Amino acid sequence: MPTPARIDALASRLEAPLLVTRAPNLRYLIGYTGSNGYLLVRPGGGGAFLTDGRYGESAAPLLEAFPHFDLRVYTGDLWKALGDLLAGLERVQVEAAGVTWEFARGLEEKAGVAPIPAAAGVEDLRRAKEEPELAALRTAAAAGDAAFAALGELLGRAAREADLAWELVAEMRRHGGERADWEAIVAAGPAASIPHYETGPAPLGSGLLLLDYGCVVDGYHSDMSRTVWLEGPADPLMRQVYGVVLEAEEAGIVACRPGATGHEVDEAARAVLRAAGYEEQFLHSTGHGVGLEIHEPPWLRRGNEDPLRVGDVVTVEPGVYLPGVGGVRIEDMVLVTESGPEILTGSRRELERP
Numbered sequence: 001m002p003t004p005a006r007i008d009a010l011a012s013r014l015e016a017p018l019l020v021t022r023a024p025n026l027r028y029l030i031g032y033t034g035s036n037g038y039l040l041v042r043p044g045g046g047g048a049f050l051t052d053g054r055y056g057e058s059a060a061p062l063l064e065a066f067p068h069f070d071l072r073v074y075t076g077d078l079w080k081a082l083g084d085l086l087a088g089l090e091r092v093q094v095e096a097a098g099v100t101w102e103f104a105r106g107l108e109e110k111a112g113v114a115p116i117p118a119a120a121g122v123e124d125l126r127r128a129k130e131e132p133e134l135a136a137l138r139t140a141a142a143a144g145d146a147a148f149a150a151l152g153e154l155l156g157r158a159a160r161e162a163d164l165a166w167e168l169v170a171e172m173r174r175h176g177g178e179r180a181d182w183e184a185i186v187a188a189g190p191a192a193s194i195p196h197y198e199t200g201p202a203p204l205g206s207g208l209l210l211l212d213y214g215c216v217v218d219g220y221h222s223d224m225s226r227t228v229w230l231e232g233p234a235d236p237l238m239r240q241v242y243g244v245v246l247e248a249e250e251a252g253i254v255a256c257r258p259g260a261t262g263h264e265v266d267e268a269a270r271a272v273l274r275a276a277g278y279e280e281q282f283l284h285s286t287g288h289g290v291g292l293e294i295h296e297p298p299w300l301r302r303g304n305e306d307p308l309r310v311g312d313v314v315t316v317e318p319g320v321y322l323p324g325v326g327g328v329r330i331e332d333m334v335l336v337t338e339s340g341p342e343i344l345t346g347s348r349r350e351l352e353r354p
């Protein structure tokens with residue numbers, strides 16, 4: 001998927017050389033998926049990519065698509081290799097949210113180049129999803145939908161939360177999901193009141209069940225949540241809460257238009273919960289971008305004045321959590337288009353289980 005156009009777009013924004021080290025950014029720019037890489041991009045274009053002996057052979061064909069970048073492979077001292085890569089530079093921008101204190105000190109003290117913190121340059125470029133990226137996101141979202149549609153069958157093979165989490169991942173793999181890089185959240189009964197509950201050996205029971213899960217296709221993540229009632233008539237309080245959360249989610253989705261700020265989308269969902277008296281029980285923000293990372297910009301939260309753009313893919317996921325009783329979260333993935341929101345996840349949204 002990566003093309004020189006992405007690096008050219010980054011280079012045209014730079015005022016000083018940038019050392020890209022964050023794994024999703026290296027994947028986005030040059031298709032590199034190893035665990036150790038340093039891509040130097042100079043303002044206006046050109047640079048070099050440094051990795052260690054474990055990855056040299058697999059990086060070589062990737063770099064062929066980028067004639068203005070040489071491949072350098074080190075087998076000895078990292079700091080010496082970085083000193084050579086950055087030779088002649090007094091300062092280099094580093095990804096402030098992606099390097100450790102130790103790395104920044106090492107650059108200065110051992111490689112002799114002063115690090116300066118860079119804002120989220122590559123993350124910002126990554127927001128505008130291109131067609132092949134959207135295809136991967138759609139496949140990942142569809143795999144999540146397929147697992148939800150099979151819930152009745154999966155429940156027949158799982159008696160405990162962790163077993164169902166495993167079955168959800170296995171079902172997504174049967175539908176094109178390559179892996180899940182986070183554990184599915186499966187929270188039964190009152191446990192659903194903990195937004196990021198740690199799924200374990202608890203029995204699934206016969207009442208409330210909250211599921212939050214996703215998979216990865218070509219590096220791109222899916223993320224969805226559904227809340228269902230397993231057997232018999234649902235608890236009236238949970239049914240009422242479900243209706244409110246669903247209305248909040250729909251308001252949030254409708255608000256996902258180009259130009260709407262993260263704050264405005266959050267407020268659209270939050271206002272519904274507030275009117276129903278549940279704002280205090282909404283314990284997180286309304287949503288987040290999703291792509292090469294499960295959580296990435298833009299952020300749909302209070303105070304974020306950054307506007308949505310065409311090509312953003314975000315989650316909308318309001319929830320209401322009642323300690324000791326249970327909780328409801330409904331989450332979908334939404335593509336922001338010229339004409340408004342397009343929902344990428346398509347699972348039905350009803351409290352009755354499929």
Ligand code: ZN
Binds near residue numbers: 223224315317331
């Ligand atoms: Zn999410």
